[in-house]
Amino acid sequence: MLQEPGHGLDLVGANKNGQQLFFANMSFHRRGAPALTPEQRAPWAHRMQNKLGDVASVADPGTQPLFEMPPDPAVLAARLRAENRELTRYCASIVRDHAIRFGWSKRQRNDVTRSLRMLEGLRSSPTAKIRATDVLQLRQYSGNVLSTIDVLAAAGLLIEDRPTALERYFTAKTSTLPRVMKDQLEIWVEVLTNGSLQPPRQSPRNPRTIRAHILGIEPIIHAWADAGLQSFAEVTRSDVTAALEKTTSRRHIAGNGLKSLFTILKGRRLIFANPTRGLKASPKSSTIPLALNAAVIRGEFNSPDPVVALAVALVAFHALTGKQICELRLTDTSDGHLTLGNRDIPLAAPVRTRLATWLNHRNQTWPDSVNPHLLINRRTAPRLVPVGNNYPWAGVTLRPRALREDRILHEIHATGGDVRRVCDLFGLSVEGATRYLNTIEHPHLADAGPQVPRT
Structure with missing residues (x-):
């Protein structure tokens, strides 16, 4: 606004009576280029808008917010009283179909509609998709979460970013480990979860199997971290043998978990040698079933x-x-x-x-x-x-x-x-x-x- 033709931008003058809220010299406009209409810039969005007749149908991921700020309860309550909202109108038929198909009560149907109104007020833009983690925040406003997520998924407006039970369990068990160890464990869990075509090839494992591996090796890797180890590349064969000798109740599970971990890390060239190579499997521990009262x-x-x-x-x-x-x-x-x-x-x-x-x-x-x-x-x-x-x-x-x-x-x-x-x-x-x-x-x-x- 203050730049004169043929002269550079006066940053001191621009900030004389206020604060600059943009980064200087980050934009470049080609001179002489014809201006594009909205239909030319995004023809697919224009066609979709004409087809559905609703701005909420043009769902884009939206921009990432600079910082998170809780909504004003007064503003949110005012938006809830608005009957004609874009998101509510677009999802009205889907809510009606779900209510008939799944036998929703009138109260549940009204709760879902009310939750959609709240989400309309929480959206960053009228065309942005809604994250599942944002829907989870409706619990503090007495909103319906599960049914609202089903409606948004059916409408194609949901971004599924909820962590799985395995991801939450992994985070809880590895939050205090060194950064390098945690990164290596994340690669290991990703290979077990999704499989890999890179040698050594790995088929996806059952989440319960991955959870058992984490449960078995968790006390061992924390003991290594407490001893000063920062990476699994520092673990030797004697460290593995000594750790398994101290393990009594879950020795078989721990042995299988360590073999899986070091085999994948060696295949990804994240460690120099596999300390579990040639290590004999520990025998399974068997318990005696007892009668109940x-x-x-x-x-x-x-x-x-x-x-x-x-x-x-x-x-x-x-x-x-x-x-x-x-x-x-x-x-x-x-x-x-x-x-x-x-x-x-x-x-x-x-x-x-x-x-x-x-x-x-x-x-x-x-x-x-x-x-x-x-x-x-x-x-x-x-x-x-x-x-x-x-x-x-x-x-x-x-x-x-x-x-x-x-x-x-x-x-x-x-x-x-x-x-x-x-x-x-x-x-x-x-x-x-x-x-x-x-x-x-x-x-x-x-x-x-x-x-x-x-x-």
Whole structure:
């Protein structure tokens, strides 16, 4: 504004009565170039706007903010009272379709609409896409998060930037490590997660396997960091051997994790030598399954909560895992039978009674839910996803794994050690059934009497 033709920009004069809010000499305009119309600059945006008839449909990622500033509650409340907002109008049909398809209540539908209005006020520009982490902030304003994310994803306006459970776990375990060590671990986890075609080739691993590797090596790498090591290139064969000798409970898991780590780092030429090369695998540590208190099982088995009673009954009678219970569908139960993969399980009478009680409770509580899974809750009823692994065990004194072991242990003692029957009944491998078979006449359990937990 103050630059004269043919003269340079007077920075001192420009800042005489104020503060410069731009970087000088960063822009260059070609003289004589014809000015482009908005249609010529972005023809795809113009066509899309004409097609959809709404500015919110032209969704671009937007620019990165210079700094984060919390919104003014008064301004946000004023924007919430505005009925005709671009984002709300654009997503109105999608909200209506989701409400009909998933059986949303009127309150939930209004909550999603209200959340979209709040997001309209939080957006950096009218055409910017919305990050999932920004939607998570709606909890402090009593907004609906999960259903709003589903609507934005269906509208193509969502940027999925939420960290996964594995990423959160990795960050929590490695936040205090040296920078070089953490960078090397990030490369290792990225290769395990996405796989690699670069030698050594690696297929993507299950997140539970990666979590087990991190769990096994976490105390070892923290001990190395406390000893002054800054990089895994400084680790020697003696360091690995000494660390594994001190590890007792998770030695097998730690050994596999260290082998995977150093093999990938050596393949990426981030270390000079692989200290685990030729190292023998540590033997697996086996625990002895023990019987549970029958009174505790009976108390949870007769729980007034129908979903708890059903889950405990399925594990106590048929030894289902917690994951299998979460993934059960309504079509898996028919005529008193449960179809689980290739297995056809006749349900016990107490299980059928509790199954009928739960289905009645489900139909009364969520009559319009179309979720195909057997177990649902308040969060999954208006969606199609299964419940979490901790449902409904969060407030229960029993764990599904311990209860499953108790059931199999009771069966192996009742049949006199019939491994074939146990394998067919519970879908176990011979190696898995042998763990329970070893409890019969175990030298440390011989004086404790029979291990049958109940009659």
